[in-house]
Structures are given as C-alpha cells and as structure tokens.
Amino acid sequence: MSEQQALSQIYLDANATTPVLAKAAKAALSTMETMFGNPSSSHISGLQAKQIMDETRNKAVKVLGAGSGQVIFTSGATEGIQTGILSALYAAKKSMQADKEYSILYGATEHKAVPESLKHWNKILEINATVKPIPVDEMGKLDMDFIAKEVPNALMICTMAVNNETGVYQDLDALELVIRGNNANVFWMVDCVQALGKRCLELASTSIDYAPFSGHKLYAPKGIGFVYIRKGAPFTPFIAGGGQEGGLRSGTENLPGLAALNVIFDELLEQGDGVFASVGQLQLFRTQMALALKNAFPTVVFNHDFTNSVPTTLNFAIPGFSSKEIMDLFDAANIRVSSGSACSSKVTRSFVLDAMGLPAWQSESAIRMSFGPAVTQQQIDQACDRIAHCAQALGHSCLLNAMGNIDEKSQLQGLVQFKVGGSCTWLYADPTTKTAVIVDPLPELTNRLLTILQCQQLQLVAAIDTHGHADHQSGRVELAKQHLAMQHTNHLGWPEEVAKIELDGQSYEAISIGDKYLLRIATPGHTDDSISLVLCDKHKLQHGQLAVSYVFCGDLVLMGSLGRTNFSTSSAQLMFNSLKTLFDLVGDDALLCPSHDYHNEFVTNFAAERSRNQLLNGVLMSQLSEQQFMQNKADLDKNIHDQIGEEVMCGAFTSSCNQKRLQEYNTPELKAKLNSTPGVKLIDIREPHEYALNHSQEFDMNVPLTRLADFICQQQCNKSQELILVCRSGSRSQVAAQALNRLGFEHVGHLKGGYALSQAT
Known part of the structure; x- marks a missing residue:
C-alpha cells in the first residue's frame, strides 16, 4: 500500500x-469485568451495581437541571421519543371531545424518528388527529405565528433543541411563551439529543414535559440513553415487564452503558479530565x-x-x-x-x-x-x-482551478461521460491536437466543462445537441459564447463550414478532431430535428472504410428502450426509418452513447439492445412493417411516466437485461485470486482525484466511471481478459461490472464492499 x-x-x-471516550470505554469494560451485578439484586454485587446507577442518575439530574423531574434510562433516543409520545397521546386521548378536530404538531426539520412515531401512535391509539409540520424560515427557525394559530387545538407539540443536520438551535424560551400563551395544557416534547454538551439546559425551569437524549452522540457507547419527564407530566411505560426503573421502564439495566455515561457526566459537570x-x-x-x-x-x-x-x-x-x-x-x-x-x-x-x-x-x-x-x-x-x-x-482532475503538488494533472484522452440525474453530456478530447468536442451539453455542467477546457488547455471545436431537448435547456449557448463566438452554426450547434465526406455513394458532413471525423447523420423520430453523430477513424474513412468508435444517438435508442415519439415534433414513422439507417451504417457492435442513462448502464450497442428489446429487434431484422412498428410504438409510449422527480422521461422502460451472475470477491478471496491467477487485471474505478489521494500500488490501472465508455471502446477486441473492479464501497464497481457483463465481457468481477470493508479486514 x-x-x-x-x-x-x-x-x-x-x-x-461519536467514538467512545477512552475513559468511558474503560469504565464500561471495568464494569463488565468486576461490577457486573444486577442492580435489582439485593446482594453486595447488586448493591454495588445499584450505586453506579444511582450515582449516574444524580449526575444526569444536575447536567439537565432536571430538579424534581424524573430521569429514566433507556436504550437510546428513539425509545425516549416513543416514551414521551405514548405517554402524552395516551393521556390526551382521555380529554378529547367527540365533536372537536385535533392536531399534533412537529417541527418540519425534526429528525424523522419524531413524525414517524407520531403517525404510528396516532394510528395505534385510534386518536386520528391531523399530524401537521410546523414551517421554518430560511434560518431554520420555527414559525411562531403558525404555532400560535394551531396549538390551541393541538394534543401535543414536538420541537427540537438543536437540529442534527444544520446545528440550528431553537429559542426555547420564546417557544414556551407562544406555546403556553395559547395552550397551557398541550403536551410538549423537545428532542435534546444534539443539545447535550453544546447548549445549557435547565429543564426544570421550563414547562417542557419530555426530553429524550442519546449517549452515543456524546462519546458514550451505543445502546444507552435517557429521557427527562417533568414532574406531574403523565407517564405510560413503553416497556413493561420486570418492574425495573421503579416500574417505569422494565428490562435489566445497561450497567456498562451507565458507567460510561457517568464519565461523560463528570466531563459536563467539569469534574473529569477537562477533555471537553x-x-x-x-x-x-x-x-x-x-x-x-x-x-x-x-x-x-x-x-x-x-x-x-x-x-x-x-x-x-x-x-x-x-x-x-x-x-x-x-x-x-x-x-x-x-x-x-x-x-x-x-x-x-x-x-x-x-x-x-x-x-x-x-x-x-x-x-x-x-x-x-x-x-x-x-x-x-x-x-x-x-x-x-x-x-x-x-x-x-481539472474539476477545480486549484494549485497543488498532487502529481501531474490527469490528462484527458478519449471519451468522458458526465451525468446530471439521468441526463448525459459527452466530451471527447484529443490531447495530441489539444481539441475537444462536447455533445448534449447540460447547463448544470457549464462551469465544470469550462474549467476542464481551461485546465487541459483544450480548444473546443464544437458543442452540439443531438436534438432540441424537452426536459432541459441546452448549455451549448454559454459554451459557444466563451469558446466559439466566431463560429456560425445551426440551432443545434452544428457548424456551417464543415468537410464533405463520401462513403458508399452517400455524402456526409464531418467535423475533424485529431485523427477522427465526427459525421452528422439525420435520424428524426424522437424529434423532427434529431441527429446522430458518428465518431470514426479519419484515415480509414478516407480509404472508404467506416471504423466507428462511438455513436452519439441522442434519444433515438436508449438503454432498455427507444426514445418517446409522442411529442408534437415526433414521428414513429421517421424513427422506423432512422433506426434502419443508423443500424445499416454502424452495425451491431458500435458503441451507442445516448443522451440519457437512467439506470447507470453507461453505453450500449445494437446487439445488446436487440437481445432485450423485441420492438427494436423486429425493426432491424425486418420482422415488423412500418405500420406495425408505429402501432407498437404508440402502445409502448403509453407506459411512459411523464416525470420522475424533476426529470421528464424520454422513453418507456419495459424490458430488462438478463445479467449473468457477477463474481463477487471479499478481501481474502481477492488476494487469493490475484496470487493464484496470473494475468488478472485489477482496476480501480474511482475518479482520478480519489485515486490521487489514496491508492494502492498493486492496481494495474485507474478507470473512472466517467471514462468507462472509453475503456470499453479500447477493450472491444479483448473481451476475454479477466477483470476485477474495485471502488470505495462496492456500489460503483458493481454497476460498472454489470455494464461490462451486458456488453459481452466474459470474465468480470468486483470487490464486494470495496475499500470500506477491505481496510477493516
């Protein structure tokens, strides 16, 4: 390494x-080894254990300013939340009037444990109140006017002292004035988990009824927590049984956890080693x-x-x-x-x-x-x-203009795929001529693309859309403004001044980029302006041979589907002919690079798509007439979900690929495999910046997911090579291995769990 x-x-x-504080861990271990008695037992070992529990409870009362309120030890904050909610709602149900509508209020930024628990007990207890979130402003502060309006009809209100995601704290004094000024009897729970050790708590001086806490958020072990119950607040045991905790919470007490909490409380009371x-x-x-x-x-x-x-x-x-x-x-x-x-x-x-x-x-x-x-x-x-x-x-990685000494910059060569949601942008770079072309540029990627071009000192030859996109605005205009101001193009960015190439009696417009030509092929159907762009070998094309590297096919062919043809500018009839035209030109094995990749499949080819798409196969193998295709395509488009999240879907997905079972390795199995099988290529598929920060010398190469398409292109003639992919957690290596598998690579495996588990082994 x-x-x-x-x-x-x-x-x-x-x-x-948090990690367990060393002294707290030592106290827990010592308790397990020497003070393991049951606090409920009356013998000396039990009495010694009970002393630890009583001492910890007394310190908790001081830390919380609990006064005459109760502190009950729990398994953690979630149990404390259940205890408070069950106690409050069970008591509130008794005072409900049959003809009145009630609500239960919680802060919109509460930890999910709170609203989900409220909904659960509201249903179980058959209270059927309306559970309402309290809005917050841009600073995360609860809407006091909303509370004042809604709390008179509320059975319970739940707020949090400190938010777990942002650290935003609420003004509990101001909240109390609004809550009690409008409903003196509503039950109030405050999630204080993130407040312990960070905010001063004097709970007895407030009218807070319930306050749950967790030990593992402040250097104690997992599995120990506690809940504050205000004196006089109703209480219903969440766990019944042997009557421990004075019958308030049954179950044998977690003595090692209590011993650890004892140490944490010493630190909070400034009676410990002063580590806080x-x-x-x-x-x-x-x-x-x-x-x-x-x-x-x-x-x-x-x-x-x-x-x-x-x-x-x-x-x-x-x-x-x-x-x-x-x-x-x-x-x-x-x-x-x-x-x-x-x-x-x-x-x-x-x-x-x-x-x-x-x-x-x-x-x-x-x-x-x-x-x-x-x-x-x-x-x-x-x-x-x-x-x-x-x-x-x-x-x-040229993703940020930063100065530093991490080796040399990772040079772009070949094809790079960028994604935003399910949409793709493709950048092809030729380092010899320092030129690049960008296909289907997304606006969200404009700054990143400009940074890469500047960092790599690449001259942009063209920024081209494969069609007018319905689901987003193109980023092409901004790129052209910065790099192609003098270039005259059509509405998709295709330059007016281009070369004319003859192939098999057909004339094609072409852009030169290094030793490649980018051919423009009209492939209407998804839209009436749809085109496909074929990147091919310049030298071979000049001798009448089409050697294809990539086909940027827009939404003509998608992984697992065909582009939708139910837009006002669509035509299934034109798509039928376009599919045949493109297939006849590039064949089964050329890599297709669509403008959408909804399922992390990266690239595809006609062979892979024909094997799982009967409609496509019927067209290309002349098994369907034009009319049959149009009818089947209309039926297919009926399955389109117009929008998933904020994305307009550009195709219906009714087919899936039958994948071979992937070979998955754990760390010992991987080491054994590498030692026993010569010629295996171990490939790190993290991005170059990750690889630069942390990598092993035993890897054969780094193939980032963003450059997987380029790797597939280079390996097309060597699909029998045994490959094992590795990433941080195993998720990226799995989807990359599945993509290679789908495209006919014969021996592909990955490290399950990735570095995250291998480093722990």
Missing part, C-alpha cells in the same frame, strides 16, 4: 455518532474550519447561519458538485463526513434544507461536517490541511 493510504482517519461525523472544549473554543474551531473550506473551495455556500447554530456543525454545498462526489473525495482523503442526516444510508436531497426553502442544488449537494466537544486543536489543524489537499486533488 502507498504512504497515502496510511493517512490517519479524520472523523467529522459526530452528529451521527469550551463553547468559545468550539466557535474558534468552527471559524477555522469554515475558513479552510472557503480557501479550498472559494464558491462554497454554507446552508445555515452561524449566529443561530451550535459551533460543532457545518453544513455546506459546493456549486457544481453533488454530495456523493464530495463524500467520495473526502473519504479518499480519510475524512469522514455525511450528506445531511446519516440516519439514512441513501444519498438524497435534504428534507431539512428543503423545509428551509433553500435552492434544490444546495439540498442535493449538502455535506455535513460535525465534531464533538472533545475535539482537539491538533485534529482541527489536520482536518484543515486535509481539506486543502482535497481541493488540490480536484485540481488534479
């Missing part, structure tokens, strides 16, 4: 969970981190205001980069961050930022960095240095 791979881990995902930084110091740490991000990524946007958020959370977005791209980048640098809430494994839009009314791109690109109060100046310094290194790595 390289020295880069030995980089120490920088953990910046404390809002998801002050709020002032934490604010300085945040300022330092924010400055590091601004210096590394000058366009960074912070998604919350620092004036009303705790200093241990930074939520930000970098224009032009998805949250997954930045997570992969940071992971390669051994920095652990998350996209929004880590309680969901899927990287999606942040509902918290959506509720705050932030632009969609910020929600989709959100990254959360969070640290705990035990963080040190050294760790912050290391994190800031590593962040700068990440920016340098993006400069290595």
